[in-house]
Amino acid sequence: MTSVTFTPDVGGDNITIDDSDSATTGLGNGGHRTRFMIALAQFMKVVVWVKATAQTVLGYRDAAATSASQALTYAGLAQSAAGVPSYAGKGNQVMTVNPGATGVQWTNAPNLSVMTLTHTQPLVRYMESDQAGAVGVFQTQVEGGAYALLRNTAAARDFSTNVAEHQVNSAGRHLFGGGADNNTDKFQFQGDLMVNGYLKASLNVTLTSDVRVKRDIVTIEDGLGMVERMHGRRYTRSDIGDGRVHVGVIAQELREVLPEAVIEGADGLLSVDYGTLGPVLIEAVKALSLRVRQLEGDRV
Structure with missing residues (x-):
């Protein structure tokens, strides 16, 4: 059996019509003669309800548009009342x-x-998105009157551990490589410095030589013999192409005589600490001086 109930929520009178032989609800066995008009009337009520509901919805839409327009008007009035300039232009x-x-x-x-940037501790953080872990995260900041460039070393990328690669303190001294301030020098470097070119100084270049930082001190022996085995050379450089003729020693040759003066870099190239030759030359000159005095009969 098939039935239809015209419920009040869609405009009906809660009347049920079906295809049975029921004397009150059925359309079968001649019942359609008496109940068809009832069903049609209920159907029209549903249509009227749908129309009224649609009109109500459209009214809500129009009211919403009006409300939005009014809201903009009220917002403009509120701006004006609060001293907020207009958005126009x-x-x-x-x-x-x-x-x-x-x-x-x-x-x-x-x-x-x-x-x-104005703040009690202004900072800018740089995070490279295609890197992971501690790599590719830096920060510049100003705090306590000092500027710092920090390199993050924490896997969480949160600077819980870091290295101050460059600092400029309130006294104007520059610290590179995370070293501590010696409170004296304008530029201070912690670690090795590679210069691809000429390093010039208008005054002098000095090395720390205080006895308080030295141990196991012994006098160089056979300085003259070492000098006799060294070779001074003239040469040109194939790696810099400056066209100049240079004067110096060959690192491989010097290493056979004075290995302390030769340093091997990470790239495998050898360099020479020419300052190390000075003490050897001192002892060589002293040995020559002794020989001269001996030959002159002035024995010491």
Whole structure:
């Protein structure tokens, strides 16, 4: 059996019509003669309900549009009442507190060629997204009157551990490589320094030579013999192509005589600490001086 109930929630009178022989609800066995009009009337009530509901929905839509328009109007009035300037014609501008701190004003967007950060500890953090772990994370900051470039060393990329690769303290001294300030020198480096070119000094280059930092001190023996086995050379450089004729020693030759003066780099190339030759030359000159005095009969 098939039945249809015209319920009140869609405009009906809660009347049920079916295809049975029921004397009250059925359309079968001649019942359609008496109940068809009832069913049709219920159907029309449903249609009327649908129409009324649609009109109500459209009314809500129109009311919502009106409300949105009114909201914009009210927002503009609220802006005016609060001393907030109008949005009109303010593209590419930002709202800031006015100089008197009594309200707000529109100002031109910051020029990114000159950006000022004002804070008790202003900082900028750089995180390379295609790297993982501690790699590719740096931070520049100003704190306590000093500038620092920090390199993150924490796997969590949160700077819980880091190295201050470059600092400029309040006294204007520059610290490179995470070293401690010696409170004296303008530029201080911690670690090795590679210069691909000429290193020039208008005054002098010095090495720490204080006895307080030296141990196992012995006098160089056979300085003259070592000098006799060394060779001074003239040569040109194939790696820099400066066209100059240089004077010096060959690291491989010197290593056979004075290995302490030869340093092997990470790239396998040998370099020479020419300052190390000085003490050897001192002892060689002393030995020659002794021979001269002996030959002159002035024995010591």
